[in-house]
Every structure is written in C-alpha cells, then in structure tokens.
Amino acid sequence: MQKFKLGTATAAFQCEGHLETDGRGKCIWDDVLLNDKSIAKYNPEPASDFYKSFDVDIKLAKEYGIEVFRLSIAWSRIFPTDASTVNKKAVEQYHKMFKAMIEKGIIPNVTLHHFDSPQWFVEKGDFLSKENIDDFLVFAEFCFKEFSEIKYWSTLNEINAYSGQKNISAALPPYFRLEYGHFFKQQYNMVLAHAKTVNLFKKLKIDGEIGVPCSVSPMAPLDENNPDDVLASDRANAVSNWSFVEPITTGGYSQETLKLINSVLKNYDFIFEPQEKDLKEIHQAAKNLDWVGINYYFTTFVTKADADFDFTINSTGEKGKSKFNVPWLWKTAIRPDLKYTHWDWAIYPEGLGHVVKWISEKFNCKLPIHITENGYGDLEDMTKTPFIKDYDRIQYIQDHFDVIQKLIDEGEKIEHYYLWSHMDMFSWTNGYNKRYGLFYVDFETQKRYEKLSAYWWLEKSKQDRLDEKVDLKELEKKLGK
Template structure:
C-alpha cells in the first residue's frame, strides 16, 4: 500500500566535513586526531575523500537536480580555530560562507553540525571531552559560529555523542583507541551533553537566528528471548549505554533512577566511577525544554542475550560478514542468529527498529518538539557499470525505512524530514572507501560524480511524497 509523507517533509542528503571535504591541511586548517590515527592504524586516509572542499558546487547542483532540498553539512572546528581556540583562520571562515551561499542558491537548506567526530588535535590530545576545559572551548567556538553565520536556520551541536564515547573508549576504533573503559564512555557522554546544554542555552539567551538541536544515534535493542528476564535486562543495560543515558540528559535534564541504577551496576562490574557535579545538572535542567529538534541517526537494531564472561568486542571494518563480536561483562552479548537480514558489515537491517525508536521518544520524552531522521542508509559494496550503480538493495532499504516513518507520523509522531546517508559517496571512518552509501557514485581517482539508480528513485519520492 502506498504511503504519503507530509507536504513540508524535507528530503535531504547527509555529509560530514572530515568524511567529504578532503583538503585536510589546506588554507590553514589545523590537524585533527584522525589525521595521525588513520595513518598509524588504517589502510586509507581522508585525503582527498570526496573533495567536497572544491567540488561542493557540483554536489549541490546535483542535489537540486535530484529533488534534494536539505543537506547536512558540518563545520570543521579546526578550519575555524586551527588549535581549537584562540587564533581564527579567516580562510576557513570564508569557505563556509561560500558553501552556505551555494546551498541557498540551489534551494538546498543547510542543517549545520558544529562537531562531527573531529575535535582539533591539540584539544583531543588534552583529553578531548573528558577534559572539562574543552567544554568551554567548544561553547566559545559555537558562539563564534552563531555570530558569524546568521544565514543558518538549523544548528546541531553534536553528531552522535554515543558513538563518540563508544568508538574512543569502548571499541577503540576511534582515536585514542582505548578499549573496554565503561567509565570513560559514560563520562564522555555526560560531559558532551553538558557542552550541548550550555550551547543551547547560550543560543536561546543570545536570541540567535534559527533553530538548534542535537543528533543522537539510536540503535534499538531487543531481548533475544523476550520471555527470559535476563535477556530483557541485557537489552535494557545495553540501551542505557547507547541511548537512554544521553536521551535522559537531553530531555529530562537528569538521569532517571532506572538509568542511574543501570550505570551503577555496569561500573560495579567493570570498574571506574563518574564525576557528575550539581552544577552540571543545573545546566542540563535549564536546557531540557529548549531543543527545537532531535536528529535521529538509525542504521540497525541489536538482539541481546545475558552474558557474564569477559568483555570482548571485535569491530568488522572489512565487510566480511560474521566478523563482529560484541559482549560486555555484566551487560550482555549481541546475537546474530535471528531471522533478520544483515549487511556485509553485520549491521542488522530492521526498519521496525526505527519506528520503535521514534515512538519511544514520543512516549518517554514528550517534551521533544520534532524529529528529523538525520542519517539512514545502506553501506554497500557498489558495483559500478554503465556509468551508474544498480543499487536495488539500497532503494529497498530506504523505501522500507520511509514507510515506517510514514507509519510513525500517522501514529502521532512529529517527524519533519529524512536525510539519506550519504548525499554522495564519502570515506567511512573505520571502513575506508569500499563501503559506499551515496546517491551519487564518486570515482575517487577522477572525483567525477555519477547518479546511481537510487538517486533517480529518490527524486521520484521527493517529487510525489509517495513511498
């Protein structure tokens, strides 16, 4: 049955500065921790990525031609402040003015993220967001941007606070590559949420133009056996790590009793303690009703089983199906033998998980105002032939997720747009260039763009609003 999305629904494409721009040291840009980390640990770098720094007019022209009326972009903090604070790099400042002007020229609304995994290296080496001084530096950088770019109508503080803590301190796939330190995961989450809350309050108090929100990655967690209380508990605990802790901070301005008990249990088993200060909760509480929107990034769901052995996490970075392992002592183990398709990277394809996550926000956090699905898409080993990619699997994936968004809207959720990850092919943080998501195929050698079959399909959906 056909489903209809609202007339004012945004059909967008998503990008991120470090994954798309290239030009990692051009025009005064300061280093980020990823520059060194990729050289030392992976088989690729972010140079030249999709060369968006030079090719953005081409990408925005394609966006306009294919019915895309919104784009997620991020500002590279170290293009503006090469050392994270202090001296301003005006070539970087000017680049973003030009980028935003081109967006508006093409009638593609820019949704601008201030931090998308790329803390300047000097601040990252100094503890990143575990160091409270860096909260101050972030708020100062945000204020500079609010003053400098009144042409922006939609601001996002952070992209994916959850996966930052998880990547840096649990899985160790992001710099500084620390593994299994749950206390650092929660402390990073908490400090970044304090930075978010302070920034939102500053934005509202300053009377700046536009709207502001945050983007959270929300993978839905299900018990492997819903009749087994231990599996139910495993799903609840893993949900606290990835979702509930940051959602509580965003919309409750505190951590619920259930969340705190779960965190205390996880740390009792795995060690470590948190530095949560009364003044932090004043800040969180002051901002809890000020978020104009929540961005949800959703790619997968997970099925959890009770587990009490040693923690072991193996990240599948090569796309060899079955290469993943995820088990945390006293929390649970991720199980793959469920009747759900999965990608070559072991990401479980389950559109209903997006519906459930949207409705969970509506029910548990009724002070949310509106939701954008700010990332969703299929990472695939695209086969380029006849100057295109026949990516029917991607079309099917996006179609099914748009259908459940339409269902959620029918059931009372206020969802205002969808941004496919990604607009064009970009480099993937821990998977390199083989894992592609774009509507437009990028030949990384020539930097030429080619519309995929999915781009033609997406245009039709954008034109008709019928899925």
C-alpha cells in the first residue's frame, strides 16, 4: 500500500504490568485500581506483561503484517519521584524494546502521555495547573534526546478524554461529575502542553515527526431536519470535539466555537477566554505539527434534553445501560437502524469520514492524518470458544477500511492506521472484561492466541487496496479451524 502503513496500538499502563519493577513510581491509576476487585477478576498487575515480554508481541507483529506499532513510555518509570530524578533501569528497558522493533523492521510511534500522569505530578494538581506544564516539558525533552532511535512521536493521547475522565465521568481523581468548568481548564492546559511540546521538538531540531492522537466522536443530530437536534449537536460537538481539535489544527478558536462553548459554560458561572500569550504558542504549534491523529470508535446521536436528569456510564458491557440526559446540555438517543456494541457504542463507519472532513475542510488543515486508534471491543472467553472467530471485529474494521480507502481516493492524506489493540489488555474501567486485540491473552499464563482477525489481518496486509475483501470461508478452510 506504498505510503499507507498498517499498525496496531497499545498503552503502557494497560499492557506493561511490572508495576514495581526497575524502580517504577506510581501513576494516577495505581491506588485507584490495584485494590479494586469490583472492576475485574484481576488488577493491572500483570496486565499483558509487555514490559518484560515485549519480544513475544513484536514477533507476532512481524509475522502478521504489522508495519507500525504504537506504544507509550510510562512517565512514572522515567521520573518516578519528581521532575528531575531519572530512572536509568527503565530507560535501558525502553531502549531494548525499541531496538527489538526496529531490528524486525517495525516502526515505533511513541506517545509521551497516555492517561498515566505520575502520582507525584497528580499531587501537584496534574494538568489542572498550568504551572505544571514545565514538568511535562522536562520529561518530553529528556525522551526526545535520549530515544533518538524514535522517528514518530505523539504528545498527549486523547486530551479531551483524560480531562473528561477526571471532571465529567468521575472515573479518575478528583472524581468530578459533569464539571465542565474544570474540564475546560484542564483540557486547555493540555492543549497548551501539547503546543509547547511540539514547539520544543522543532526547536531542538529532533530528527523525526511529531503529532497528537485526538479522540473525536461526532455528536450527530438524531434528526437532521429538526433545528433543536441540530443545535444540540453543534453545542455537543463544540464542547466535546471542536474545543480541542480546532486549536490543534488551526492554531486558535473561532468565534462560533467559543460562543457554543460558553453557552454551556454559563451554567457553571465560567467563561472560556483563551489568553493571547497561550494562543501564540498554540498558533505556532499548529504550523509545526507534522501529522494529526484521529482516535475514532463511534458516533453519538443527540437531541434536545428533557427535564429528567439521567447520567449512567456503561462499564460492564451490559447493553442499554448508557444514559445521558442533562437538561442544560443535551440528550443521547439510540438509532434503531444501527448496530451497537455491548458498551452502547453506535457502529457508524461514516462518522470517521465526517471527522476527517472536519479536519481537512472545516478546519482547513492539510496535514497528513494517522488513524491512531480504531477498533472493536467484545466479550470473549477461550474457555467457552477455544478459537475466537471474531466476525464482528473483522466486519467493523473492514467497514472502516472501506471509508478510509474512499477518503484516500478523494485525495485525503491518510498515511497510517493503528488498530486498537495489538493484543488484549487491561481496560481502564472494564478490567479484562473488554477485549480489543488481534491476539487473545490468557492473563493467567500470559500466553497469546491468534484470533481469526489476526489471520484476516495478515491477508489484508498483502492487498493493494483497503477495500479489497477477504473470503472468510476460504480463510477458515485454509486454517482448518
């Protein structure tokens, strides 16, 4: 596929395990999850044992046609106690990890922050405090200089989602619910941290490219002909998507977006006003950015909220549990003509096309695009089905591949695709209940097993176009499974 590369993705805390190995310090999740048996049979130790057993997954990547591999460096491993004390053992281990990939011809794409602020940084206020950005820049500069073998860097994964976990969905300390004032303050600081990191990267003349993975889930009107639904959609998109994608791609905030944001924030006695000094940094970063990452899983359909407050998050895979009806915001709705995952995520590949067009047309950003995450989570158990025939995952990926190929044919510069995830991993609020991987992980033995999707992926890697199909019946016949 020439310039277009197929890859898979992971995240340090979700796959590494070894939470006390080589002098690792705690991160924001440790005390929250390690003793919480309510979310899973296991805690984040051992996860997928990737910190020590990375060679197993890299070997599988090579065998199954994976060209690029997204992973993150755990900040709390490199700087376990503060912003200045470097942990050399962890540094050496990451060098080994990267070397193993590069020797097999697999290109690493390394994320600096993937939902895992060190505990010492959290105790200083995390990214809710603008003063703390300098600590992150120390970490970023160290990594850029130390790991010169890396040619693709990502700044902060899903800026909006990390801010939302802390301030809207109450999944992380300080466990706020629907506190959009705090959400915007932290998100803005993280956009600024991203901008300063990009500008630092260019100032240091690092050999490589830098981008940012943006979680973009369109909030579409349930009825496009209903003005109330359209307004609810615009407000929801401005708050949930445009508020960070716009400054990252354009270097600023339009008056339209600010007006929509502040129509929500007035309910919190808070007005969002970006500072001129920050905007200069953000504007420069938009010019310095090498590519834009899109993490896309689903589209949410919204309508005008009614008076009955209802806010429930589905973290168990029990269909129909998700509810969002906030009178001063909007209400989510189900489209009966669409399929939904166990976690109430609408399967709507067209939404990925809408996101790409937002970037290239709405925000007039002509940078290359990486689909940094896309994938299908499911409930899977090898004790019940020895060979996982994940037809739904295959169909999900192929449907999104069809959209991507169409976009490429239309002239969109989409260069990388990273499936979430490479192997099954620990999920932040689902434990080991929600599996995304091409490779099934037995978390008792740490043994990997190929799912049908892994064999399908290998066939896809040999094709010239993403919209070519693989005959699954013939594939299964060939495998004898």
